[in-house]
């Protein structure tokens with residue numbers, strides 16, 4: 001029976017094929033649609049942070065690569081970052097659009113009284129997801145939307161946040177050169193369509209480290225800034241070589257600036273209050289003080305008016321506009337040093353010539369911001385923005401629905417090209433390329449059914465049907481009769 005003849009025995013299979021063909025076509029559509037994102041049309045975005053790159057460094061020494069990006073795209077002169085102006089809080093604000101009190105990374109050094117655990121950027125404590133899970137970074141949102149993300153050393157990007165790692169990422173290792181990070185992330189962007197990332201984050205530790213050690217006023221910083229510009233030049237060249245320069249939207253920014261310190265501007269807390277009465281949680285210039293049980297008022301009263309170069313807040317009295325109050329990881333007493341001043345317990349600790357972390361209204365704390373690419377205007381300078389506005393802007397570029405955040409796309413929409421270069425959401429954009437498949441499949445099915453009918457009618461007119469008895473199975477499948485007859 002399986003040895004069907006062309007004329008009659010093939011009919012059940014032909015019918016089956018004819019009926020299934022359109023479905024097969026549809027199945028192919030779904031399968032293709034699932035794994036075959038049209039990456040060529042989907043927007044791409046690379047967010048780069050040069051840690052501690054102050055906004056005005058680009059005007060201090062020749063920085064041709066930064067200025068090329070400004071000419072080709074946009075510059076924002078004043079970016080108000082989030083309080084406190086430290087590395088971990090601000091990098092998380094950039095990718096969540098949230099203030100520190102909301103995203104939960106409130107400092108580089110933290111204590112969580114519920115977890116009864118401490119966080120330090122110097123230890124493996126950062127790999128505990130519970131510190132990060134109060135927010136969802138953009139790379140996770142991007143992946144939940146079916147896209148792919150790549151992360152090269154961005155703070156927190158090698159942590160399993162909300163149960164998710166970036167699609168591709170490098171575990172943090174400060175000794176990996178900038179050039180290697182760039183080559184890796186460009187490889188991820190350049191992968192075959194179904195493997196390529198759409199969103200990348202890239203981090204470099206300088207000029208922060210040199211800014212701390214030398215002080216931003218040092219003429220030695222000039223060389224450091226020129227070197228960062230050369231690194232940006234390397235990135236631009238690698239993007240060009242990969243054919244990505246005109247396709248990738250490139251944002252170059254930072255977490256904070258840097259200000260000059262002086263050994264003459266030191267506040268020694270031991271002069272005012274015994275260190276036995278409190279735990280020193282976060283470091284200068286915004287210090288988190290956790291009084292020992294029963295000593296809150298005692299510690300506060302001893303510090304409150306102790307030194308004119310520091311503000312001392314009870315947590316509940318921190319000004320609302322700083323958005324640094326509503327989180328249990330913010331300590332009961334907060335000391336904020338005046339710009340340029342250093343808070344220490346005594347002078348035996350490590351002293352730096354440059355620091356950041358001060359009030360985010362200070363220009364010296366503000367980071368650089370330049371961007372270029374198909375989504376951005378050209379040769380456009382904007383006076384100011386808030387760093388939390390970057391998140392909704394990036395979501396817009398990536399056609400992602402932003403999660404609730406503290407930013408506003410309306411505040412930064414003028415950075416975007418007025419031309420309709422922002423592609424429509426990816427799912428509708430994919431449909432047209434597959435729309436012929438079901439129609440072709442159906443047409444082929446109809447043709448084959450008609451062909452079968454012609455053959456069958458011709459056959460029954462030439463042959464006499466066998467008489468009963470036939471089993472009911474065969475009655476319902478008259479096309480089998482020729483084989484059975486044999």
Ligand SMILES: [Zn+2]
Nearest residue numbers: 051052087255
């Ligand atoms: Zn930093």
